[in-house]
Amino acid sequence: MAEAVLLAVTKIGSALAEDAHTAIINKLSEKVNNLKELPGKIKQIEMQLKIMSNLIWQIGTVYLTDKVVKSWIGEVRNVAYHVEDVMDRYSYYALQMEEEGFLKKFFIKGTHYVSVFSSIADEVCELENEIQQVIKMKDQWLQHAQIVPNQLVEMERQPSQGWFPEFVKDEDLVGIEDNKRWLKGWLYSEEPNSTVITISGMGGLGKSTLVTNVYEREKVNFPAHAWIVVSQIYSIDALLRNLLRKIGTVGLPTPAGIDKMDGHDLKEEIKKRLQNRKCLIVLDDVWEQQVYFQIQDAFQNLQASRIVITTRKDHVGALASSTHPLELQPLARHDALELFCRRAFYNRCHGLPLAIVTIGSLLSSRPQIETWKHTYNQLQSELSKSDHVRAILNLSYHDLSGDLRNCFLYCSLFPEDCAMSRESLVRMWVAEGFVMGRGKNTPEDVAEGNLIELIHRNMLEAFEYDELGRVNTCKMHDIMRELALSVAKEEKFGSANQYGEMIQMDKDVRRLLLCGWNANTPLKSCKILISMRCQHL
Structure with missing residues (x-):
């Protein structure tokens, strides 16, 4: 919801940066009341909009449910759109006068432009009043608890460190056999050193599902193994502590004072435990390359270790060696049909497994064919309302x-x-x-x-x-x-x-x-x- 505010601020900055516009305002201010103060007023509006934009970003609006906060943000958006319109008019007429010759425009159509910029100056005054109203509304109706970061968003972006994807049985998986063979082959390749494998693709393609299925079956062949969820918000020390706890082996219990260890000590302890042991580490839902770069020295010089990374971003997928990136694609039509038929019916999900299962489950609870037809006609809105699909995307x-x-x-x-x-x-x-x-x-x-x-x-x-x-x-x-x-x-x-x-x-x-x-x-x-x-x- 802050995008509209950002766009308005951008246009203000663009308009105020034009020296030619300032010259025109100075000349016209001889005949237009309040025009001389116009740049200063616009600058003030820009500052207030920036503060509002920062506040909206702080609240977090992906899953905003508080109706009062939502209504206030809607009013901010309306003001931002009004600002954008005024600034577009301001820039349009200033540029028109500049391109066609200011003196000619001023002396031949002076009355017209005096009227135009008088109107703009009046609208800026209106904007000042609208912004003050929005500020009063916030002070009057919004409590401090309502404008702290949205906890649901933070929980979505930073899952519990103990969270693990649901294991999906083979009979419920469709169209992943080739990818499973590739992944298993890379896990047991002859490469003696630490190897990075990446699984990339858009949200909902089943990256974590694929890796979970392989990991659960193959982890027994790796004396040290761990699954770590990274997500968008993470702490390197927290990731290392979680990893150290999960790779505990017989004879080496979790060290005392682990919560007080810094990053260096945690890495040294991890190296000690992984020494001369094959390890399988999954870093799930990685959004930035920096995550791996900050912890990779804990895996260096390990024998036959395999680091599997799932990600939505191609530049993270590039962490893999040239022969070990796996970019998932939507299911082929026949695989999508099979998966959907297991739940209900297939037509419109275009190979995205998450969407197929969601719509299939929806239709499975509606046995009558006529109800299915009615649901089909509104699949778009049904799918966009699905909490699970929306949460992923x-x-x-x-x-x-x-x-x-x-x-x-x-x-x-x-x-x-x-x-x-x-x-x-x-x-x-x-x-x-x-x-x-x-x-x-x-x-x-x-x-x-x-x-x-x-x-x-x-x-x-x-x-x-x-x-x-x-x-x-x-x-x-x-x-x-x-x-x-x-x-x-x-x-x-x-x-x-x-x-x-x-x-x-x-x-x-x-x-x-x-x-x-x-x-x-x-x-x-x-x-x-x-x-x-x-x-x-």
């Missing part, structure tokens, strides 16, 4: 920075299964103001970097490459798109509607996609309209 969304979140949500406004052009996305993101130049990098460079980052995080899928090896088009997995659409709708960021569903359209959304085609019309010829914010320019 929300972790990926929650880990994004504000500008990446805006770029990600924007992709959901393209039609389902649409191949999105790299060049089009870059231009649209820059035009929306989602990205700004950084150092010597142009906004287009930054936008292209954002696209690659989303692909590396497995939140977008590279679809085609050009002759230089660059991503030419990309797609968004349908289940990931449903998550993005549900968030976009809640945030009033945007809405995607089938042609003919105008009656269901949310009138307050900032962006709208209308897409309509019949069953015999190829996707590329469908009518697409992305309507941006309406502004009274």
